[in-house]
Amino acid sequence: MVFNSYTFIAFFIVMLLLHNMPFSWKTKKINLLLASYIFYAAWNPPFILLLWLSTVIDFYVGKALYNQENKHKRKLLLVISLIGNLGMLCFFKYGNFFLDNFTHLVNAMGGNFHPAHPNIILPAGISFYTFTTLCYTVDMYKRKSAPVKSMLDFSLFVTFFPHLVAGPIVRPPQLVPQFETPRSASQQQLLQGLFLVSLGLFMKVVLADSMLAKSANDVFNAHGPMTTLDAWAGVLAFSGQIFFDFAGYSTCAIGVASCLGFVLPENFLFPYASIGFSDFWRRWHITLSSWLRDYLYIPLGGNRNGKFKTYINLMITMLLGGLWHGANWTFVVWGALHGAYLWGEKIIQDYHKMYQNSLGKIPSGELGVLGIIPNEFKSKNLKNFTLAMITFFFINVTWVFFRSPDFSSAWQLLRTMFSHVPNATALLTTLSIIKVFVIVSLLVACHWMMRNTRVLTVANKLPWWLLGIIWSVIILLLIWSQESSSSFIYFQF
Secondary structure, three states: OOOOOHHHHHHHHHHHHHHOOOOOHHHHHHHHHHHHHHHHHOOOHHHHHHHHHHHHHHHHHHHHHHHOOOHHHHHHHHHHHHHHHHHHHHHHHHHHHHHHHHHHHHHHOOOOOOOOOOOOOOOOOHHHHHHHHHHHHHHHHHOOOOOOOOHHHHHHHHHOHHHHOOOOOOOHHHHHHHHHOOOOOOHHHHHHHHHHHHHHHHHHHHHHHHHHHHHHHHHHOOOOOEOHHHHHHHHHHHHHHHHHHHHHHHHHHHHHHHHOOOOOOOOOOOHHHOOOHHHHHOOOOHHHHHHHHHHHHHHHOOOOOOHHHHHHHHHHHHHHHHHHHOOOHHHHHHHHHHHHHHHHHHHHHHHHHHHHHHOOOOOOOOOOOOOOOOOOOOOHHHHHHHHHHHHHHHHHHHHHHHHOOOHHHHHHHHHHHHOOOOOOEOOOOHHHHHHHHHHHHHHHHHHHHHOOOOHHHHHHHOOHHHHHHHHHHHHHHHHHHOOOOOOOHHHHO
């Protein structure tokens, strides 16, 4: 079941009615849990067994980890949890990937190995709920918080349907306490939630699917030579598509939760206005980047053991973050590029600080994440906007590897973007190119103007009649676009 379907609208209305009935709080939580299983079963009912297995293992192992005093037994329990969670993830998501690469390696060394190719189906959202349960057992091992007392509350924490399939990735302290006492949406929460759901669907259905998806697909699926303008239009189209698609899902998830009286963490903060690459990862898929920081980068040593070790830890984190997105080497390269960008950014920052110190000056004010402060820039806003556009340019280069099915396609597209291709033919219509550049330009401009605020903050400041007009236009465009049957991009991760 996807948010952008009439089935979900009917499902959501029923859930709102049940949640506002005069039932006991325990009954309402059971309703939410059953609804979450129904929501997930709409894809493939047998995979609910994986959810149950992950939930049961981590609930009891987490409680044992918190109460166990023997260090060796605690480590054994943690290993059991890691094997249970990562084992399922590796089998379903990376089983074919590992087998294919092992086969290529053996045959390249002179072997004759041709195993049967297993038909492994990837469960929807397995990367998201695996990280959700994994952070719980790690927190129990470190005794960061008390274990969840109720199996019902823990099951609902894992399977709560707004965040189940594509995040945001929640942690126990962010959601479990909300299940302990009765919650229902206030009038303001309900209106804000419905507005966010409308906005999220508009981003997905109208902008991502109706306006940008075709241009992106035409370019990335092309087999023949194309013009440089077409190549850039396709990459920019995907840049806009993936933001509207994924941020649209997160916006819907936060809005649905708000309508039920719950609060989910923000996942996007206008990332295409990022001043540098570390700033980008503070704004893009925030819950994943913070998870990787707290449960991978810092345990590896973070920046505590010198510059060289810091660079290694940073690259390992970004490589695994890339692999998390998909079982393909193109995702690894995508992660490696982001790691290299962060390396370069840190080197420039360190050099700038060293230069300032050599002059006996103490840097003042915001230097920007990249650490580049051209003297000719009199305006701080102009300087930061220029840095944001440089960042956006390099981010678009990484999307080539993220979207391309293989390296051959990625290299061909990059060559087309940065050099003249002989015998190239126009792939996209003039109208399509104009549409892409206008939408992406407006997207970047909107991100820049909104980078230090929030959507709801702006909405609350608008006159009621103006907000009503904007909301009405969103609804009308949704109706005009009809139902979008395509799944959200991040469902495959």
